[in-house]
């Protein structure tokens with residue numbers, strides 16, 4: 001085979017498709033052959049000698065890792081909520097701030113006011129921050145527009161970001177993020193609009209591949225979420241939920257019942273929820289940046305999740321309120337130090353397991369033959385440094401589908 005690119009003399013980590021989370025599946029002094037954006041060959045040591053390619057890069061012993069996937073972000077928004085950080089530091093809770101007109105609805109006001117181009121410009125800066133830290137696949141949610149025009153505007157901006165930065169973006173519709181002010185006296189009518197109007201348009205225009213919901217006291221209750229899940233699945237859209245973040249509201253059990261992709265946050269998960277997630281192959285997405293920012297004390301039940309065999313991913317939850325953090329490696333560090341993940345689990349959590357939370361683990365998230373060539377080269381001695389040493393590392397090269 002004639003390759004478009006061979007990266008030789010690299011140490012590889014996070015290779016293969018079968019994961020024992022205690023290992024990083026490393027290969028030393030190896031080479032990778034890429035053709036048409038796909039990893040087509042992996043050679044141990046100097047076995048690549050005979051293969052020919054239009055381009056050869058000598059990694060000189062640097063580490064080649066899969067590009068990271070940030071599988072839960074709200075990075076398209078306008079305005080900022082810096083004031084709320086100080087209010088929380090003085091003792092107000094996230095829920096109190098939301099009830100007083102701040103929180104998500106304050107970002108909804110700013111996002112509705114912004115033009116599509118303005119929204120693109122401010123959001124691009126945040127996406128660039130993640131990409132400069134080795135992220136090659138971003139999930140981006142709507143949820144600060146709430147009416148159709150503004151939700152669609154957010155999702156178009158998310159798609160433009162992918163094109164502008166030469167990375168892949170998975171778009172998720174999060175209309176059930178907060179009750180819009182125009183429906184404040186009629187919850188059922190808003191859920192009707194989501195199910196009967198927004199979701200069909202979304203599927204028809206292919207603006208999103210998944211549907212998320214905030215299943216929570218200050219969001220939507222389990223029966224409202226169930227209606228949305230059924231409507232979404234009838235249209236072939238994948239489902240996931242913000243579940244058990246501030247209380248046990250039933251989101252994780254619902255996602256398990258309907259065999260969705262992931263339950264995210266999951267601080268208040270109970271044992272039956274964990275069993276249901278394991279049985280139905282639902283990924284648990286840990287968002288330690290939100291836990292940190294909201295000064296939460298209830299940690300997700302990591303030992304029970306691990307013992308049950310639930311796949312765990314880690315993501316920034318980048319948003320203006322509960323997690324204004326543009327570094328996936330920083331939150332991976334938090335997942336280890338605050339939630340007691342192992343370093344290996346954290347690295348799988350931002351690669352293959354994050355891919356699974358998006359339903360794309362067969363073709364993304366590790367270095368393996370047949371996978372999309374989203375890879376980054378890191379000038380480090382060992383991959384663990386990326387998790388342990390905060391803010392000190394950046395990739396020397398980033399390839400998205402084999403393109404630098």
Ligand code: NIG
Pocket residue numbers: 074103104107214242245290317319320321322323
């Ligand atoms: O994942 N919990 C709901 N949604 C976001 C927060 C959004 C916001 O505060 O603007 C989260 O934490």
Ligand code: FE
Pocket residue numbers: 072074242317319
């Ligand atoms: Fe979130």
